[in-house]
Amino acid sequence: xxxxxxxxxxxxxxxxxxxxxxxxxxxxxxxxxxxxxxxxxxxxxxxxxxxxxxxxxxxxxxxxxxxxxxxxxxxxxxxxxxxxxxxxxxxxxxxxxxxxxxxxxxxxxxxxxxxxxxxxxxxxxxxxxxxxxxxxxxxxxxxxxxxxxxxxxxxxxxxxxxxxxxxxxxxxxxxxxxxxxxxxxxxxxxxxxxxxxxxxxxxxxxxxxxxxxxxxxxxxxxxxxxxxxxxxxxxxxxxxxxxxxxxxxxxxxxxxxxxxxxxxxxxxxxxxxxxxxxxxxxxxxxxxxxxxxxxxxxxxxxxxxxxxxxxxxxxxxxxxxxxxxxxxxxxxxxxxxxxxxxxxxxxxxxxxxxxxxxxxxxxxxxxxxxxxxxxxxxxxxxxxxxxxxxxxxxxxxxxxxxxxxxxxxxxxxxxxxxxxxxxxxxxxxxxxxxxxxxxxxxxxxxx
Numbered sequence: 405x406x407x408x409x410x411x412x413x414x415x416x417x418x419x420x421x422x423x424x425x426x427x428x429x430x431x432x433x434x435x436x437x438x439x440x441x442x443x444x445x446x447x448x449x450x451x452x453x454x455x456x457x458x459x460x461x462x463x464x465x466x467x468x469x470x471x472x473x474x475x476x477x478x479x480x481x482x483x484x485x486x487x488x489x490x491x492x493x494x495x496x497x498x499x500x501x502x503x504x505x506x507x508x509x510x511x512x513x514x515x516x517x518x519x520x521x522x523x524x525x526x527x528x529x530x531x532x533x534x535x536x537x538x539x540x541x542x543x544x545x546x547x548x549x550x551x552x553x554x555x556x557x558x559x560x561x562x563x564x565x566x567x568x569x570x571x572x573x574x575x576x577x578x579x580x581x582x583x584x585x586x587x588x589x590x591x592x593x594x595x596x597x598x599x600x601x602x603x604x605x606x607x608x609x610x611x612x613x614x615x616x617x618x619x620x621x622x623x624x625x626x627x628x629x630x631x632x633x634x635x636x637x638x639x640x641x642x643x644x645x646x647x648x649x650x651x652x653x654x655x656x657x658x659x660x661x662x663x664x665x666x667x668x669x670x671x672x673x674x675x676x677x678x679x680x681x682x683x684x685x686x687x688x689x690x691x692x693x694x695x696x697x698x699x700x701x702x703x704x705x706x707x708x709x710x711x712x713x714x715x716x717x718x719x720x721x722x723x724x725x726x727x728x729x730x731x732x733x734x735x736x737x738x739x740x741x742x743x744x745x746x747x748x749x750x751x752x753x754x755x756x757x758x759x760x761x762x763x764x765x766x767x768x769x770x771x772x773x774x775x776x777x778x779x780x781x782x783x784x785x786x787x788x789x790x791x792x793x794x795x796x797x798x799x800x801x802x803x804x805x806x807x808x809x810x811x812x813x814x815x816x817x818x819x820x821x822x823x824x825x826x827x828x829x830x831x832x833x834x835x836x837x838x839x840x841x842x843x844x845x846x847x848x849x850x851x
Contacts, residue, residue, distance in 0.1 A: 406472040407838065410627065411829030412462050413638055413822065414438070414484030414561050416504070416660075419457050420822050421465040424829040426478075426838055428850035432468015433822065434461045446507050451490040451498035454561070455568035458482065463624035477627055479832030479839075480569070480619060481612075481635035482562040483824050486582040487535050490564035491544055491604075493554040496573070500544040500551040502561065506746075510539030511546065515584065518596055525680035526673040527596075529581060529588045529687050536584030541601045558585065558604040562634045569632060570620025573606040576634035578696065580605065581687020588687050588695075589673060612636035612690035613834035613841055633835035636690040639663040639698065641827030642795070646818035647847035649691055652790035654779065656808070656815075658798040660708065662775060664699030667691050667844065668786045679785055682778070690831075691844050697786065699778050702744050703771045704798050709749055710767045714760045726803045729765035737762055741770040768803045776811035793818060 408431065413420045416438060423432040436457050440447040462480065487505035490498050503509065512533045515524065524532040533539070537558060545552040559567060560579035567573050580586045585605055587594040593605045610616060612635050619630045635641045639657055640649060643665050648655035655665040667689055676686045679697065689696030716722040738753030739762065783789060792815040798804050799817060808815065820826050830848050833839030842848045 405474045405476045407478045408466070408471065408475045409829040409832045409836070410462050410465060410477055410480045410630065411635065411825040411827065411832060412458050412480070412482045412565065413641070413824040413828060414454070414458055414482065414565060415638060415824070416485055419461045420825045421461040422822055422825040422829055423465040423468055423471055424826065426833065426851040429470065430821065431470035432465045434464035434467070436461050440504060446509055447504035448501040448507065449504070451502045451564060452568070454502060455565050458565045459569060459624055459627070463626055466626050475626070477630040479633070479834070479836030480627060480630040481633050481828035481830070481832035481835065482565045483635035483638045483641035483828040484560070484562040484565070486560065486579050486637050487537050487540065489537050489540075489558050489560045489583070491541060491551055491555050492557040492559065494556045496557070496567065499554040500548045503540045503543070505535060507540070508534050509543045510534030510536065511542035512539045514542045514600070515539060518600065522677055524584070525677035527587050527594055528584050529676050529680050530584065530685045531680060531683050536582065538584030538597050538601065541604070545601065555602060555604060557606060559606065562636070563606070566616050566632045566634050569623040569627065571617040571632040572608060574608045574610045574616045574634060575606040576610055576612055576636055577688035578612060578636035578640055578690050579634070580609070582637070582685055582698070589670065589676070610634065611692040612641070613831040615835050631832065631836035633831050635828035635831040637698070638824040639665055640690045640696060641831070642823035643793070644690055644848065645820050645823040645827035645830060646793060646795060648793045648818070649689065650846065651694065651844045654789040654792045656775070656792065656794045656812070658704055658794065658796035658804065660704040662701040662703035664697060664701070664775070664779060664782065666697045666782065666786065666789065667694045668697070670695055671786070675785060679782070682781055684778070684782055694844055697782055699782055701775055701778065702746065703775055704796070706741070706744050706749055706771055707767065707798055710764065714763060716760070723802070725760050725764050726801050728761040729768070729803045730806060732759070732761050732765055734762055734766045734769065737766070739763055739766050741767055744771070744774070765803055768807050772804065772807040772811060779811075791816070795823070
């Protein structure tokens with residue numbers, strides 16, 4: 405029988421899975437839309453439906469053209485979004501919906517009534533708003549009063565999918581670090597959160613790649629018996645697959661959101677608060693014993709909005725205008741992006757002479773300058789990078805690539821397809837004992 409690893413990425417837009425050989429060859433892949441229920445800016449999902457979709461996609465990846473007829477799935481890792489999670493009762497079944505990480509209904513105000521923002525930053529390493537899992541649980545307790553009585557556990561989305569497959573109830577550190585339930589530097593449940601919502605953390609806290617049991621009867625037959633693990637935050641799993649989760653390496657992931665990741669040694673609470681105040685999340689990463697930044701910007705979303713405004717809905721048209729933008733002088737017009745928010749862009753200086761190419765160059769430069777300023781702040785706190793890697797869909801835009809080179813100097817690019825799922829597969833191999841965990845200065849090496 406041929407040994408195979410499976411990696412699952414439970415993403416905001418899609419659930420993706422790869423079937424991978426032990427030497428890192430992709431044998432099959434599958435995906436399905438993440439089945440959110442939308443109402444305006446709000447989005448939630450039935451937790452059981454989400455787990456079923458993840459299991460279906462994982463199983464379908466084994467139908468790929470490169471998958472041998474006779475296989476054994478040795479390891480299976482699950483990565484995914486943070487903040488979103490499943491609220492479970494004492495029997496391990498969901499007792500409320502899963503809210504999307506960006507859902508605005510989280511009750512941050514109830515947390516703020518108990519602690520200051522600075523105390524939250526010093527303890528949890530993230531901003532105090534509607535995003536952390538704690539704020540979402542407080543909303544669910546209000547919206548579904550019976551859930552307050554029934555809830556006995558909260559698992560992040562990837563933790564939950566692993567448990568739904570038959571694995572143990574575990575808490576993976578890079579995910580729980582963004583939950584608000586967890587005192588990061590003390591590596592335990594946060595007392596204030598426990599007072600607010602009860603003791604909801606799983607008894608076992610693991611690093612990505614550590615064992616979370618084995619796939620059981622709840623999983624599709626071809627997955628049963630696979631060693632399970634939670635592969636951590638999707639951005640970090642993707643960076644890991646491309647060799648970016650090493651001390652000193654800055655990973656600039658340019659998807660719909662821009663994430664700035666850098667692994668570094670533990671710091672004190674004051675330093676953690678200083679980073680969190682600027683919306684640079686700090687938590688344990690997928691490298692055991694090391695923290696990782698998650699600096700977040702709306703760069704990709706803002707570029708999508710600019711492209712739509714300019715009528716550049718076709719990929720070829722965007723590339724044509726971007727290539728033209730490399731040769732225009734933006735100083736000939738006063739156009740610039742004045743403000744960026746989740747709600748949209750505030751533009752200024754729309755005058756005669758403004759062309760799509762000029763508008764695109766100005767927008768790219770303004771947005772990448774904001775990113776460069778945040779990177780400079782991060783490095784002033786945790787130290788300078790030794791390498792830079794730029795990944796994600798927008799890194800292929802010619803004007804974006806030029807602007808990034810101007811700010812970062814030399815950088816490498818990642819070429820791994822579905823890198824978050826690929827990283828999850830590698831972590832599955834670590835859990836199964838067939839792949840070696842790399843050191844904090846090393847790249848992952850396939851068998």
